Amino acid sequence: MADIDNLIAIYAVIVIAIAAIALISIIAVPIGYEETQLYPKNINTSSALNPYDRGGEPFGKTDVIAQYPQNSPYLGYVTAYLTPLSALMAASNLYLGTTIVSHPGGIIDEILYNTRGLDTIVETSILFTAFAIASFLFRREDE
Template sequence: MNCIQKISLYLADTSNLPKIYAAVICLIAAIGICTVPFLTYHGDQLYPKPAEQNMSPLTPYDRGGVPFIEPAHIAAQYPENSPALGYVTAYLTPASWFLANTTCYLGTTIVGHPGGILDEILYYTRGLDTIVEASIFFVAFAIASFLYRRAKQ
């Protein structure tokens, strides 16, 4: 049995595929470590997160704006494609408006309410990403429940 036969025999077993694939990724990660000096961070990013922030109740997610009146300033990729840019970021639900005015710590839980910068990105400017992600979840559930129900028949 020569070398090529051994290799093809090894590759013919599908249970070896994950191993080969993982080894290839290890190799690329090693190449990545060698090329780290060429990877420089681009300073001018989209949707920047300011390093120094004022001490408002919304602190980590405060991007300015007044609900319904004044939109927040958002550095989107194509602002001309999103006419209502910034309104979702500025919006606070009545409950979170109340909390923002009475406590100092709404910023810790704001991602759980409608409105805010993350909802702006997830629902509006990059909404299609979230649609695809939801579809992946949908299809995954369809496959799992198909397999599950078939076993019950």
């Protein structure tokens, strides 16, 4: 344990042990799946917005479950809006749901961008931190 080169192996053994215990205990005492999910998801494979389709009318209000509705006054207004480009892509093929990050104003998901917006911000912050480190290390060779 005093040698750095063994650390990965030690940590991997710990993780494997915990995972094995978890598997055994799940088999012994199964954990039930909670039916009243806060963020329910229906996979509708014929929808172009799959898996982000939460239904609803554009510019109308949609019923969306939130933990604290009083904190999201615009809950339900976000979900159905697509930019003209995204609407065109959604009309022409079935794969718009896979391009969520690759075009501006694409799918606006109620849960990602409204009720759990801070998660999205932190996720992109992690990405940008990683990019900052990588670009710094790459550009350092020029010195």
